[in-house]
Structures are given as C-alpha cells and as structure tokens.
Amino acid sequence: MKFKTTPYHHDLLKDTDRLSVFYRAIEEYDGRTDLAYDLGCGSGVLSYFLSSKFKEIISLEVERKAYVCAKENLADFDNIQVVNSDVLDYEFTKKADLIVCEMLDTALIDEEEVPVLDYAKRFLKPDGKIIPEAIVNAAELVNMQRDNVHWDEGARYEILSDEIIYSKFDLLDDIDPNFKAILKFKAKKDALVNGLKITTYTILNDNIIAGPLPMLNPPLLIPLEEKEIKVNDFINVEIKYIMGKGIESIETKIVR
Numbered sequence: 001m002k003f004k005t006t007p008y009h010h011d012l013l014k015d016t017d018r019l020s021v022f023y024r025a026i027e028e029y030d031g032r033t034d035l036a037y038d039l040g041c042g043s044g045v046l047s048y049f050l051s052s053k054f055k056e057i058i059s060l061e062v063e064r065k066a067y068v069c070a071k072e073n074l075a076d077f078d079n080i081q082v083v084n085s086d087v088l089d090y091e092f093t094k095k096a097d098l099i100v101c102e103m104l105d106t107a108l109i110d111e112e113e114v115p116v117l118d119y120a121k122r123f124l125k126p127d128g129k130i131i132p133e134a135i136v137n138a139a140e141l142v143n144m145q146r147d148n149v150h151w152d153e154g155a156r157y158e159i160l161s162d163e164i165i166y167s168k169f170d171l172l173d174d175i176d177p178n179f180k181a182i183l184k185f186k187a188k189k190d191a192l193v194n195g196l197k198i199t200t201y202t203i204l205n206d207n208i209i210a211g212p213l214p215m216l217n218p219p220l221l222i223p224l225e226e227k228e229i230k231v232n233d234f235i236n237v238e239i240k241y242i243m244g245k246g247i248e249s250i251e252t253k254i255v256r
C-alpha cells in the first residue's frame with residue numbers, strides 16, 4: 001500500500017526495521033480483538049497493520065496535516081475511524097483490548113508517551129494490553145565533542161565505562177514522570193569524562209526487543225561536568241528528568 005505522508009512521517013516509514021518490529025508485535029498479539037486505539041497514528045501505518053485483526057480501530061492524531069494523510073490513506077477501511085485530536089482532549093467512550101502508542105523517544109523524555117498513556121490507560125479493559133509493553137534504559141560514561149544534549153546522529157564520542165541498566169518501565173504500570181536516580185559507573189580507562197550516553201531498548205512483547213533505530217530511540221548524549229577519571233574509579237552521577245517534558249528537563253551532576 002502507498003502512503004501519503006508529511007516529510008517527518010515519510011522518514012518514519014523509511015525506517016523499515018521500526019515498522020517490522022511493530023508489524024510483528026501486532027501479528028503476535030493474541031488477546032481479544034473488538035477494539036484497538038492507535039494513539040498518535042501519524043500516516044496511519046500501524047492502524048493499517050491492525051486493520052486485518054480488529055473489528056474496530058480508533059486512530060487519534062493531533063497534527064492536522066498528518067491526520068489528513070491518515071484519513072485519506074485509510075479511507076477504504078470501514079473498521080478504522082481516524083480522528084484529529086490530542087489524545088489528552090479526546091472523550092473516550094469505549095474500553096479497548098489493545099492500545100498501540102508509538103510516541104517513543106529515548107528514555108521517554110522528549111515525547112508524550114507517559115502522559116498520554118497515563119490518561120488513555122483508563123480506557124483499556126482490565127485484561128487489555130499495550131504495544132510496546134515496556135522500555136529499558138541504559139547508560140554509559142563518555143567523552144563527547146559537543147556541549148549540548150543531542151541524539152547520536154554521527155557526532156563523535158568515546159565510551160569510558162561499561163553500560164549499566166538503570167531503569168525499566170512496564171507501560172501498564174502507573175509511571176511517575178519525575179525521574180531521578182544515582183547511576184554508578186566503573187571507569188574502563190584513564191580519561192576526561194564530560195558526558196553520558198543513554199540507550200533505550202523497547203520491549204514490544206515477550207519475544208521482541210528493539211535496540212536503537214534511526215527513527216526509534218537513537219541514543220541520547222548528555223553533557224556532564226568535566227572530570228579526570230582513572231581506570232577502575234567509581235563515578236556516581238545523579239540524573240533527573242521529567243518524562244514528556246522534553247530534553248530541557250534533563251539535569252546531571254557528579255556526586256560522591
């Protein structure tokens with residue numbers, strides 16, 4: 001099927017690994033199939049994947065141009081209703097068996113996955129499911145060239161510690177968007193540390209975990225105060241951010 005899209009949603013469609021993990025997770029879904037919500041449907045591609053499985057799909061998209069594309073792309077599907085609305089303003093009237101919500105970004109900081117699901121989960125049946133199911137966040141110490149928060153899109157950096165897993169969120173659980181943790185690293189070499197690299201792994205279902213992909217959670221590089229470190233030193237870093245409030249909410253500091 002050919003999709004009419006905005007340039008951003010076209011880039012999302014070109015990331016075929018991203019599409020394939022969502023396609024497989026929807027194919028492997030084995031719950032009831034009366035109603036699914038596709039939250040932030042964009043071009044409508046995930047609603048299209050849902051269309052052969054579900055009796056009814058309600059697809060919400062806040063951005064007007066993307067909504068117009070999705071409406072046209074999905075016009076031939078009698079079981080899909082595309083609505084131009086912010087999820088947080090939508091008056092849900094029915095409980096769904098499945099929510100698909102791809103408002104993902106690294107550590108769920110910059111997009112609205114957490115606030116949107118916090119609201120929309122009330123309209124999920126007790127045995128309902130969410131795709132993706134969970135996310136896992138990992139961090140490494142780095143020496144990086146740039147001095148601002150940025151996604152890993154080719155800028156150079158050197159890894160200075162092992163990767164530590166520092167948080168896991170099951171999206172069916174209540175999630176406090178205010179995140180704070182002390183990350184404990186062991187230095188792998190003598191070097192100047194000046195940054196953190198955050199990598200997010202997306203658990204689509206029990207069988208499928210996606211690492212970073214070009215349009216799904218590229219690693220995030222975050223500046224840290226400079227510190228000379230020696231091999232086998234232990235370095236503790238406090239990190240704070242608010243999920244859904246953007247990368248401007250990130251704060252880091254080296255602590256004892």
Ligand SMILES: C[S@@+](CC[C@H](N)C(=O)[O-])C[C@H]1O[C@@H](n2cnc3c(N)ncnc32)[C@H](O)[C@@H]1O
Nearest residue numbers: 012040041042061062063085086087102103112
């Ligand atoms: C990462 S894109 C995914 C698009 C599409 N589901 C896909 O997989 O190709 C996230 C989409 O969510 C939409 N979005 C973000 N916040 C939203 C909100 N509060 N309500 C409805 N749509 C939202 C964005 O406009 C964007 O189209």
